[in-house]
Amino acid sequence: MKKITYLYLFVMLVLSKNIFAQNQAAAVPQSKPIALVGATIHTATGKVIENGVLVFDKGLITKVGEAGTSYDKANTETIDVAGKHIFPGLISPANQLGLVEIEAVRATNDQAEVGAINPHVRALIAYNTDSELIPTVRGNGVLITQVSPVGEIISGMSSIMQLDGWNWEDAVLKKDDGIHLNWIGYFKRDFNYETMSVSIKKNDKKEELLREIEKTFDDAIAYAQSKNPITNVKMEAMKGLFDGTKKLYISADYGKEIIEAVQFAKSKGVKSMVILGGEESLLAADFLKENNVPVIVSATHRLPNSVDDDTDLPYKLPHLLAQKGVLVGLGYIGLNWRTRNLPFLAGTVAGHGMSKDDALKLITANNAKILGIDQYVGTLEVGKHATLVVSQGDLLDMRFAKVEQAFIQGRKIDLDDKQKRLYKKYAQKYGTN
Numbered sequence: 040m041k042k043i044t045y046l047y048l049f050v051m052l053v054l055s056k057n058i059f060a061q062n063q064a065a066a067v068p069q070s071k072p073i074a075l076v077g078a079t080i081h082t083a084t085g086k087v088i089e090n091g092v093l094v095f096d097k098g099l100i101t102k103v104g105e106a107g108t109s110y111d112k113a114n115t116e117t118i119d120v121a122g123k124h125i126f127p128g129l130i131s132p133a134n135q136l137g138l139v140e141i142e143a144v145r146a147t148n149d150q151a152e153v154g155a156i157n158p159h160v161r162a163l164i165a166y167n168t169d170s171e172l173i174p175t176v177r178g179n180g181v182l183i184t185q186v187s188p189v190g191e192i193i194s195g196m197s198s199i200m201q202l203d204g205w206n207w208e209d210a211v212l213k214k215d216d217g218i219h220l221n222w223i224g225y226f227k228r229d230f231n232y233e234t235m236s237v238s239i240k241k242n243d244k245k246e247e248l249l250r251e252i253e254k255t256f257d258d259a260i261a262y263a264q265s266k267n268p269i270t271n272v273k274m275e276a277m278k279g280l281f282d283g284t285k286k287l288y289i290s291a292d293y294g295k296e297i298i299e300a301v302q303f304a305k306s307k308g309v310k311s312m313v314i315l316g317g318e319e320s321l322l323a324a325d326f327l328k329e330n331n332v333p334v335i336v337s338a339t340h341r342l343p344n345s346v347d348d349d350t351d352l353p354y355k356l357p358h359l360l361a362q363k364g365v366l367v368g369l370g371y372i373g374l375n376w377r378t379r380n381l382p383f384l385a386g387t388v389a390g391h392g393m394s395k396d397d398a399l400k401l402i403t404a405n406n407a408k409i410l411g412i413d414q415y416v417g418t419l420e421v422g423k424h425a426t427l428v429v430s431q432g433d434l435l436d437m438r439f440a441k442v443e444q445a446f447i448q449g450r451k452i453d454l455d456d457k458q459k460r461l462y463k464k465y466a467q468k469y470g471t472n
Contacts (some may be wrong), residue, residue: 063174063453063455064205064453065168065203065204065205065209065450066203066447066450066451066452066453067450068098068449068450069095069096069097069098069425069448069449069450069451071096071114071115071116072094072095072096072101072110072111072114072115072116073094073095073096073115073116073117073118073425073446073449074092074093074094074102074110074112074115074116074117074118075092075093075094075118075120075125075429076092076106076117076118076119076120076121077090077091077106077119077120077121077122077123078090078091078093078120078121078122078123078124078125078429079091079123079124079125080093080103080124080125080419081124081125081126081127081396081399081419081434082103082127082418082419082420083126083127083396083399083400083403083404083417083418083419084404084418084419084420085396087396088103088104088105089105090105090106090121091103091104091105091106091108091125092104092105092106092107092108092110093125093419093427094108094110094115095425095446095449096449097449098424098425098448098449098450099422099423099424099425099449100419100420100421100422100423100424100425101421102421103419103420103421118444120429120444123429123430123431123443124429124430124431124432124433124434125419125427125428125429125430126180126399126403126427126428126430126434127403127404127416127417127418127419127426127427127428128180128181128182128183128403128416128426128427128428128445128446128447129179129180129181129182129183129381129382129402129403129428129434130181130182130183130184130185130402130403130406130407130410130412130416130417131176131181131183131184131185131370131371131378131381131402131406132184132185132187132315132335132368132370132372132406132409132410133185133187133197133219133288133315133335133370133372133373134184134185134186134187134370134371134372134373134374134375134378135150135186135187135188135189135373135375136170136172136173136176136184136186136202136375136376136378137165137166137167137168137170137172137173137184137186137200137375138150138162138165138166138167138186138188138375139375140167140170140171140172149165149167150162150165150188150189151188151189151190151194152188152190152195154190154191155190155191155192155193155251156192156193156251156255156273157188157190157193157194157195157273158193158195158196158218158255158259158273158276158277159195159196159272159273159275159276160188160190160194160195160196161195161196161198161215162186162187162188162195162196162197162198163186163196163198163200163207163211163214163215164207166186166198166200166207166210166211168203168204168205168206168207168209168210171456171457172375172376173202174453174454174455174456174457175376175379175456175457175458176202176376176378176379177202177203177442177445177452177454177456178379178442178454178456178459179379179380179381179382179440179442180382180428180430180434180440180442180445181202181378181379181381181382182201182202182203182426182427182428182445182447182452183199183200183201183202183212183412183416183426184199184200184202184378185197185198185199185200185216185410186198186199186200187219187288187373188219189219189373190219190221191221192220192221192223192248192251192252193218193219193220193221193252193255194219194220194221195218195219196215196216196217196218196219196276196285197215197216197217197218197219197288198211198213198214198215198216199211199212199213199216199410199412200212201426201447201448202447203447203450203452212412212415212416213410213411213412215276215279215285216285216286216410216411216412217285217286217287217288217313218276218277218279218280218285218286218287218288219288219290219315220252220287220288220289220290220300221290222289222290222291222296222299222300223242223244223245223248223249223252224242224245224291224292224293224296225241225242225245225293225295225296226239226240226241226242226293227239227240227241227242228240252303253303255277256277256307257307258274259273259274259277259278259280259281260281260307260308262274262275262277262278263277263278263281263282280308280309280310281307281308281309281310282310283310283311285311286311286312286313286410286411287304287309287311287312287313288312288313288315289301289304289312289313289314289315290315290316290372291314291315291316291317292316292317292318292319292320292344293318293319293322294319294320294321294322294323295322295323297314297317297319297320297322297323297326297327298323298326300314301314301326301327301330301332305330312332313332313333313334313335313409314327314332314333314334314335315335315337315372316335316336316337316372317334317335317336317337317356317360318337318344318353318356319344320334320336320356320360320365321356321359321360321363324359324360324363324364324365325363327360327363327365328363328364328365332365333365333366333367333368333405333408333409334360334365334366334367334368335367335368335369335370335372335406335409336356336357336360336367336368336369336370337370337371337372337373338370338371338372338374338377338384339353339354339356339357339369339384339387339388340353340384340387341353351391354387354388354390354391355388355391355392357369357388357393357398357401358388358391358392358393358397359392361393361397366405366408366409367401367405368401368402368405368406368409368410369381369384369385369388369401369402369405369406370402370406371384381402382402382434382435382440383435383436383437383440384402385398385399385401385402385435386398386433386435386436386437388401389435395433395435398435399434399435403416403417403418404417404418405417424447424448424449425446425448425449426446426447426448427445427446428442428444428445428446429442429443429444429445430442430443431443442454
């Protein structure tokens with residue numbers, strides 16, 4: 040009997056430790072109007088308001104204006120944020136936040152399915168709102184993410200999630216917004232873990248794999264046009280590409296491959312497409328503008344692809360594309376935990392030709408427009424979601440960025456996270472500040 044009692048106490052002790060280690064609960068809905076007063080408001084519309092007033096109620100922005108803007112002070116919670124900065128919640132496209140917890144532990148990875156052609160796979164239902172990574176990302180101002188599957192050729196459907204909620208049903212902002220296609224390049228990169236080096240080899244299977252893609256799209260077109268009562272889940276998922284209700288997100292880096300991929304998609308009647316990655320998209324900039332195809336540039340903190348390129352070309356790429364008239368967004372594509380550094384990518388772009396306001400748009404207004412959620416988020420305007428952050432300094436400058444408050448649809452977010460708890464724990468142990 041004593042053994043059973045001790046075992047019971049041991050189990051309860053373990054469970055209690057696990058309970059206390061869990062993330063904070065989802066935020067409660069906004070209960071009364073809130074006014075943020077005195078901060079510099081970066082609206083991401085091209086307008087910056089010094090010493091402004093921003094009011095929101097029931098999750099929606101009701102007023103944005105200069106100091107002295109009137110509002111019902113008696114029935115509104117007024118928060119003095121003088122000297123601070125208010126930004127729209129940052130939007131991180133095309134990553135696996137909430138799908139991957141520990142990359143080296145297979146049981147915590149739910150980002151891919153078996154098989155090369157999986158248009159019906161939904162990243163949405165695998166999204167884990169209890170991920171320990173999500174709070175660390177929110178702490179740098181990223182409040183919305185496009186959760187995207189990975190795979191060989193057609194990896195599945197992404198969905199756009201708010202980084203707060205009890206479950207994916209609570210967190211979803213836009214379900215199944217698009218299908219992700221990895222375009223088959225002329226070359227492929229192989230990483231050698233022994234030498235820690237990357238080699239580029241000719242892709243001998245390119246033609247074979249392209250034929251497989253073409254067959255899949257031809258089958259989907261025939262299915263969309265048929266009146267067959269039998270549902271094919273793969274083909275059903277692709278119907279939205281031909282009526283414009285879903286976007287085709289094409290991962291391609293090299294100029295020739297980008298042009299080839301867009302031409303293919305257009306020939307199959309795809310209404311809306313986006314290039315992901317686009318390391319050499321500048322070579323296809325005129326073509327992209329002509330065909331109204333936006334680009335979400337991946338992490339710019341890298342070396343250029345060619346020894347003949349300017350060393351800082353990756354940093355300048357968004358600015359150069361924008362000068363060509365291409366709609367550009369910015370993201371840490373595929374790098375889930377590193378997406379917390381998204382604002383600093385934009386800050387680097389601002390140091391290489393682009394204005395601070397336009398650099399902010401790369402990760403707010405532009406990303407929202409490209410993802411098709413600009414009617415809800417991306418800018419601080421009346422009628423849009425009160426999804427925003429209050430920072431002590433410039434959110435794009437890692438020296439001064441310090442997010443002090445965050446709101447998602449008016450809900451005040453607890454900005455605690457595991458890393459902060461560990462810092463406090465060991466700061467107490469070693470007596471550091």
